[in-house]
Amino acid sequence: MKVLIDDKVHNYHSIWMEDEIIFAIDQRKLPFIFEIFEAKTLKDTCFAIKEMVVRGAPLIGVTTAYGLLQVSMTSKEVDIRKFISVIKNAMNKLSKTRPTAVDLFNAINRIEQVLDEKETVQQNQQKIKIEVEKIEEETLQEAKQIGEVGNAVIPENGVVMTICNAGALATIDYGTALAPIRKAHESKKNITVYVNETRPRMQGARLTAWELYNESIEHYIIADSAAGYYLSQKKIDVVIVGADRVTFNGDVANKIGTYTLSVLCKENNVPFYIALPHSTFDLNLEFGKDIIIEQRDGLEVQTAMSIDTIDDIEVKRRIIHFPESKNLNPAFDITPAQNVTGYITPSGIVKPSEIRKFLKK
């Protein structure tokens, strides 16, 4: 990911580790302020996920993996049972940060499977390190592959619509839904992106817009409620979004508003794609209706992160609703499999009718 700060271009990952410290771009105040958050303890890591310093399903998975590696590396336990108990306690804490993104639980499961009471603490630490590096490597690799695969659904001079941020900031780099867009741009297709601002937290208008700007990809931000207008006007060739969890039957949990886009696409015959790595499939859940939908604080809807002027930047959440009213804030919704044209996966595009067969492999 190239990032423009003070007119200089830097190359960044959204997250990385140095020794036992996790470094991550703080996504709460982006794009107004670019800051690196340092997580030195498990408490910091849990805070980072819960308070959305990091967000996006694949990145939540990687952060979880890094968090467990950090706990493993900093543990002073010499007794293997106690060591494993420390790791499992950390897993328990991490699992309670956010309920919807399955990548979090998939990362925990993968690391849980390498734990071995019959081996030494050092051997376990080494195994955890190897598994976390595999998760990291796969996340980077799969994002690139999603880009290659998904580029096929974007026409020359194509107009793509997306919601939320499924970009480099939602993975380690490159993105899921933004990966095909990046690849199309790299391959000189003259594309335009319509970015749903993505209330309440504005991940589209804050994060996706910022990424597209940094990549010099032509784009427009629209209010979420304007998506229907542009889809009905036949302005959009294809909608590509990310996912927080896809169940065995192909139902999709993703950012609130995704279901609405899928219904609008069906109504207007616009292809609707979900771009996701393998870690976002949930092989333990059959149907979307069984996914827990996170209800976040109504204050997130009542306020918006804002700045007064471009020059005088005091980034604050400020009140934009009538403050005496109650708010409801479901963070995700469920898009039924039959509304999906295809799943853009690292190993190819999968149709809803083929998803069970694909996942059983």
Place this chain on the structure above:
Amino acid sequence: MKVLIDDKVHNYHSIWMEDEIIFAIDQRKLPFIFEIFEAKTLKDTCFAIKEMVVRGAPLIGVTTAYGLLQVSMTSKEVDIRKFISVIKNAMNKLSKTRPTAVDLFNAINRIEQVLDEKETVQQNQQKIKIEVEKIEEETLQEAKQIGEVGNAVIPENGVVMTICNAGALATIDYGTALAPIRKAHESKKNITVYVNETRPRMQGARLTAWELYNESIEHYIIADSAAGYYLSQKKIDVVIVGADRVTFNGDVANKIGTYTLSVLCKENNVPFYIALPHSTFDLNLEFGKDIIIEQRDGLEVQTAMSIDTIDDIEVKRRIIHFPESKNLNPAFDITPAQNVTGYITPSGIVKPSEIRKFLKK
């Protein structure tokens, strides 16, 4: 309309005239600041409509009528041709303030029709006054009738969803879409209202929420993108919205996001009603596709009216998007007649299949 200010309840209309001055609740800073705007000249009146001091199709119509009455009353012309030319010049200026609400043009047409070159200036002034008072009286009367008629579609313990503000603030009092809600509440139905916040200008979260609070009607504000979630969860019994213009075939121009709600209602078998006075029907246009959709300044999307804290109220439009990105801001969209369950009019509920017959009467 009862209004709570400083813990006192007042009775207000959203607009009124005293002598030649037009007074209107300034809707730009509501609900954070309650101020009365005074329009003393045609320039003030045009400003009030264009800058959305007043908004809502029926209120735009009444403001236009008051504006013409003001010009008529303050004109010093004694020559009838010159007087009529002054009125027509005012009509021309008012017609350029906002393009979508047909009530504006219907008010102009009604007043244009009473002008008579064969009579004196004084006689013309008197006729304009009578016509404006008729418009005023009809607007008040029709809002009440819409309430009576529309109450029938709201069940006992009903949950109603709406978008934007089609309340007392969009008419002189009582409202269009909010009229059945007020009536249902008055008749002791235990109702709940889901209010779409209505980006970009937040008329739902600022104005409708404020009206419902003042009436002690239970309500929740949601992000526009959460409407699909609640409609798919079968939480909503009926959706009632207003209109800016309804064409001869029943197509509806209304606040951006209305079309999306209609598609979501169709998908989830939720009744979708348009509540409107007769002045919002456009008998000169056949199809919705011929309605001019107002594209407003992208700055409205890039910013949100906000306050820092409840105690320290500095109401300002502040930046909430990445400021380097471009924004698109269509203010309205078109809902095709076939997505509408019925039109709640002052003279009864009309089905889309009956709309031509109804309008030909």
